Amino acid sequence: MSRQLRAALLLLLVAACGRGGSYGSSPDTMDDACAILRERPNYTRAFRATERRWGVPVHVQMATIYQESKFVSDARTPFRYTLGVIPMGRQSSAFGYSQALDGTWDEYVQAERKHSARRDNINDATDFMGWYMAESRDRLGIPLHDARRQYLAYHEGRSGYARGSYRNKAWLVRVAGTVEARAATYQQQLRSCRRWR
Secondary structure (H helix, E strand, C coil): CCHHHHHHHHHHHHHHHCCCCCCCCCCCCCCCHHHHHHHCHHHHHHHHHHHHHHCCCHHHHHHHHHHHHCCCCCCECCEEEECCCEEEEECCCCECCCCECHHHHHHHHHHHCCCCCCCCCHHHHHHHHHHHHHHHHHHHCCCCCCHHHHHHHHHHHHHHHHHCHHHHCHHHHHHHHHHHHHHHHHHHHHHCCCCCC
């Protein structure tokens, strides 16, 4: 392997590691809703604001964000590689807490006139999620507390959900069941969480 190719690969590896420090990191304990809110009090304000504005329950928001990004503010999809080593771009444009795609995020920004909104900001990400799920309720009749079906519509897009595209994806149906179970766990935990009340 030439010296230049080795240097280029090393540079690529260093760049892929991203920023150090806590920017973008997950909370220490993600299986306990109360622990998440104790560690990140700004999440509490964001979740509550979205629940007030859009009606999406906090536990549904939290379970969806966990599934999409594990609460990592700058989460991205993995790179695709050709020949196992040559990066060919990311799998999709999904980014941030909510893993919103570029096109869907742009639709939200235009509809809500939030031109300074950022996907790596918890307030904007939860507001986006509330907007999207409220639209899924209005267009598809999915109740806001139905974490499983809301997640399927969130993942597949409303058109895909309406076509039933998820039915041919056993793995996705399993993931939606996991989101539903996590939402139920978070809901139970929030009921006994002193900081939450």
